Amino acid sequence: MASEHKAFAPKVPLSGRTQIHKLDAGLTSVRGAQDIITMISERRTVTKLVLGHNDLGNEGTIVLFRFLESALGRNYPISEISLNSNGIKDEGLVAISRYLKENRELKELFLQGNAFTGNPAVTRAFVEALNSSRLEIISLTTNHGLGDAFIESFMPHLNAPCLRELHISSIGLTPRSVPHIVSYIRSPERCRLHTLRCNGNSLGLRGVKSIIRAIQQKNYSLISMECWANQLSGDNSNLPQHMSDGEEDEDEEVDETSVEVWKVCLAQLGGLRMRNEHLKKETQGQALDLLRYSRVLILRSSLRPEALASPLEALHLRTQAQGSEEDTRRDVFPFTHLPTELQLSILSLLAPSLSSAQRSQIFSYAADPSTLPPLLPALRRNVASCLPDPFANPALSAGGSGSLWPVNGTNRDGHCSGGQCMGAMNAVSCNKDKERIRWLDAVGCSIYDPE
Numbered sequence: 001m002a003s004e005h006k007a008f009a010p011k012v013p014l015s016g017r018t019q020i021h022k023l024d025a026g027l028t029s030v031r032g033a034q035d036i037i038t039m040i041s042e043r044r045t046v047t048k049l050v051l052g053h054n055d056l057g058n059e060g061t062i063v064l065f066r067f068l069e070s071a072l073g074r075n076y077p078i079s080e081i082s083l084n085s086n087g088i089k090d091e092g093l094v095a096i097s098r099y100l101k102e103n104r105e106l107k108e109l110f111l112q113g114n115a116f117t118g119n120p121a122v123t124r125a126f127v128e129a130l131n132s133s134r135l136e137i138i139s140l141t142t143n144h145g146l147g148d149a150f151i152e153s154f155m156p157h158l159n160a161p162c163l164r165e166l167h168i169s170s171i172g173l174t175p176r177s178v179p180h181i182v183s184y185i186r187s188p189e190r191c192r193l194h195t196l197r198c199n200g201n202s203l204g205l206r207g208v209k210s211i212i213r214a215i216q217q218k219n220y221s222l223i224s225m226e227c228w229a230n231q232l233s234g235d236n237s238n239l240p241q242h243m244s245d246g247e248e249d250e251d252e253e254v255d256e257t258s259v260e261v262w263k264v265c266l267a268q269l270g271g272l273r274m275r276n277e278h279l280k281k282e283t284q285g286q287a288l289d290l291l292r293y294s295r296v297l298i299l300r301s302s303l304r305p306e307a308l309a310s311p312l313e314a315l316h317l318r319t320q321a322q323g324s325e326e327d328t329r330r331d332v333f334p335f336t337h338l339p340t341e342l343q344l345s346i347l348s349l350l351a352p353s354l355s356s357a358q359r360s361q362i363f364s365y366a367a368d369p370s371t372l373p374p375l376l377p378a379l380r381r382n383v384a385s386c387l388p389d390p391f392a393n394p395a396l397s398a399g400g401s402g403s404l405w406p407v408n409g410t411n412r413d414g415h416c417s418g419g420q421c422m423g424a425m426n427a428v429s430c431n432k433d434k435e436r437i438r439w440l441d442a443v444g445c446s447i448y449d450p451e
Contacts, residue, residue, distance in 0.1 A: 019048040027051065033060035037067045046076045052084035052110070061092035069099040077105045085113035090122045097122075101129040108137040112167075116143045118150030127157045135160065139167035141197070147172035155180035159190045161441075166193055169226070170200035178207040185211065186218040192447065195224040203230040205261060212265055215272050220279055220448040225269055279353070279448035286351035287362060287445035288436070294347055294366035297335060355449040362443055 020039050027035060033056060040046050056064065061083070067073045088096075093116055100106065116122075130138065140146065151173060181198070184191050203211075208227045215222055335343065348359050365371055440446040 017043065018045050019050070020046060021048075021050045022054065023050055024053040025051075027054035027056060027060070029055065029057055029060045030063050031060075032056055033063040033067075036064055040067075040073075040076060043076075046078055048080045049078060050080075050082045051086065052082050052112075054086050056083070056086045056088065056092075058087075058089050058092040061086065061088050062095045065092075065095040065099045079105055080108040080110075081106065082108075082110040083114070084110055088114040088116070090117055090119050093122055093126055097126045097129040100126075100133050100135065103133045103135070106133065106135055109135055110137075110139045111143070112139050112141040114143055116140070116146055116150070118146040118153070120149065120153045123150055123153040124157065127154050130163070131158070131160045133160070134162040136162055137165040137167075138163065139165075140171060141167045141169040143171050145172070148174055148176040151177040151180050155184045158184060161192060164193060165195040165197075167195075167197040168201075169197050173198070173201035173203060175202075175204050175207045177201075178203055178210055182210055182214045185214040185222070188218065188220070188447075188449070191219065192221055194221055196222060197224075197226045199226050199228045199230070201230050203227065205230075205265075208265060212268050212272070216268070220276050220450065223273055223276055223280070225273075276448070280446075282353045283358075283445055283448045284440055286353050287358065287440060287443065290347065290351040290354065290359065290362050291366055293350055294363055297347065298343065298363065298367050299369065299372075353448065354445065355451040357451070358443065358445050358449055362445070365443055 020036065020043075022036065022039075027033075032054060036049070036051065040049075068076075068078070083096075088111070092114075093111075096109075096111070100109070146168075150171065151168075155177075185196075198211075208230055211225070211227065215225065335346075338346075344359075344363055347363070348354075348356075351359060351362075354362075437446070
């Protein structure tokens with residue numbers, strides 16, 4: 001008798017249970033959108049939608065995002081959506097904008113190769129939604145119909161504090177767009193980008209040089225600036241009348257078709273990248289060091305009456321009270337008897353690269369007892385904590401001993417599994433790194449501030 005083999009369900013990776021990958025799957029219009037909605041509804045959680053190279057069009061996009069912005073759809077913490085090459089037009093972009101408005105979950109949105117036209121009203125609705133969201137990456141590459149009209153309506157109103165990457169390659173830009181791009185790059189209060197991709201347009205060599213000059217003079221956040229294939233040898237005679245910085249071209253006497261000029265531009269971009277990387281590293285490192293020492297030296301008990309005031313005001317009141325005491329104990333650290341201004345001035349020497357505004361934010365945070373972490377560890381592992389790397393754990397090594405699963409994914413020293421969490425091994429994102437980045441953003445110390 002032939003043995004019967006029991007049919008098993010196909011193995012599904014853990015990541016596949018929360019991610020829907022339907023790349024080039026023949027999803028069409030409303031029917032395709034309904035199929036996607038069914039797949040979402042069958043899962044307890046969904047974090048990623050990869051739906052590129054289908055044909056959802058306007059109708060399917062509207063149906064899909066009407067569901068996503070509903071009360072049921074909002075229960076799914078979707079952090080990434082890819083809708084490349086789906087034939088989406090302006091009506092679909094409006095539906096996407098409604099979902100994006102005040103969205104706190106979506107981090108990455110890819111809309112390459114669609115059919116947007118750069119309609120001013122649609123663009124304004126889109127940029128307003130983007131400004132209110134926490135989106136970090138937006139790609140509009142190869143939307144050839146956008147052009148200068150899109151940039152003229154988009155860039156002047158772009159003020160998205162969480163946006164880190166902007167991809168606007170091959171969208172039909174000409175020198176008309178240069179002043180708007182330059183104005184945005186020169187505004188540190190609006191531009192927090194670390195990556196700007198502007199390849200395959202027609203900005204011209206002078207336009208590219210104007211952008212490089214803006215980075216050199218006013219921008220310390222951009223680490224990656226791409227501007228390849230921008231008709232560098234083309235006619236740029238109309239650019240100067242659109243220049244927003246009012247400066248003459250430094251290389252006006254140089255042949256604009258010269259390959260050597262472009263090589264100089266590349267060298268300048270490389271130098272600016274190294275400058276911004278160094279200043280970013282110094283700023284973030286000094287901010288963390290300043291917090292560490294400020295916690296010890298200026299944090300006081302919140303049980304005293306002056307705690308009702310703001311943190312820095314409370315510190316000033318306590319210093320005045322201590323100075324009025326006739327009998328000063330010798331065992332008290334003398335630093336605490338100095339005037340508040342002098343204490344903060346001394347601490348500022350630990351972070352010479354920070355601006356006064358950045359240091360003030362850190363002092364206020366350090367002096368506030370409510371920002372301290374809980375004293376007792378959680379009995380159950382926090383889902384937001386780091387996962388220790390099992391291969392780096394001594395308990396799993398030959399002859400090793402120790403805790404198999406530290407509480408909250410930390411070792412006895414409170415570090416992230418001794419620097420060996422799975423995020424450190426690029427297996428998953430390190431949540432402690434994410435928290436650190438969020439704190440740096442909150443106190444305005446994620447990038448260098450020249451004041």
